[in-house]
Amino acid sequence: MADEDQTTPETSNGAGAPATPQQMPQTQVLGQFIRDLSFENIAVQKGKTLDGQPEINVQVGLEAKKRSTEGQYEVAVKLNVTAKSKGSDDTVFAMELDYAGVFAISNVPENQMHPYLMIECPRLLFPFLRRIVSDVSRDGGFPPLNLENIDFVTLYRNELTRRAQAEAATATVS
Template identity: 85%
Template sequence: MADEDQTTEDQTTPETPAPNGAAQPQQMPQMNILGQYIRDLSFENVAVQKGQVMEGQPDINVQVGLEAKKRSTEGQYEVAVKLNVTAKVKGGDTPVFAMELDYAGVFAISNVPENQMHPYLMIECPRMLFPFLRRIVSDVSRDGGFPPLNLENIDFVSLYRNELTRRAQAQAAEAPKV
């Protein structure tokens, strides 16, 4: 799984005029996944530890965090998806299990304008990692004695927009009032 190399196809768009008037082909963004790995994984089966038997469907709460940073090699970035999953007895506060997963990938990215790199890292890269992350969550929950937890697709565009809105509101709240 971690050794798979995924590459977007090399495509060009129609030629666009260069500043000097000569036509120049515009390159499509390219992404290679150089590696992916579990940075941290924790699964706690609270129900078994307390000698409880779970009945019915639990209430599942999934929290998602994203992190991206540039690596020392030119054009390489590390992107991590951090999941915090808790399951509680439906209608109660009794925890059944808790899982924390920090899953990262190393990407080689080219032909992405600098002003578009942040959204690209926070949307496209996690989108590529998600199927592998989903499989890990399913396997770990199943191996922990529960039915496999199949995560719903995550809308990384919406998640990114919500984070931008939250940051803008925090900045506005911190700005000095005149």
């Protein structure tokens, strides 16, 4: 039997030098916390009962900032949930939740850090946030509110478009 070469060939970058393998982004969740939580059972306060399924409106905001420790970031998802009776403008309940996570992130190029923070980090926080919303709405006397998945990519793109339009409007006014 002949000896077979078990080594893998080196990849080159086209200039004859071996290419360095690109390292995958590394994300570690260092902690998660509720920064602020408010739940108002408005129907009970006004002595009303809920008839049927309420109309739910969910607004999502995102915030990210660099922490003083190198490679660490804090990302917050801010939810504003209102439930109104169908056919009327009566608010049944209102919830505000500001849920944040602290992340250690490495191997992400600086020009890709902002989308990474605004898409990937909220995606990691979302299952925990969903559970809190479900538990709080149930504990508030309503059926548990199970949030639909949030498309953070579309949310990010919409925010970039909104900012570009606002800048264009400001530039034309000046």
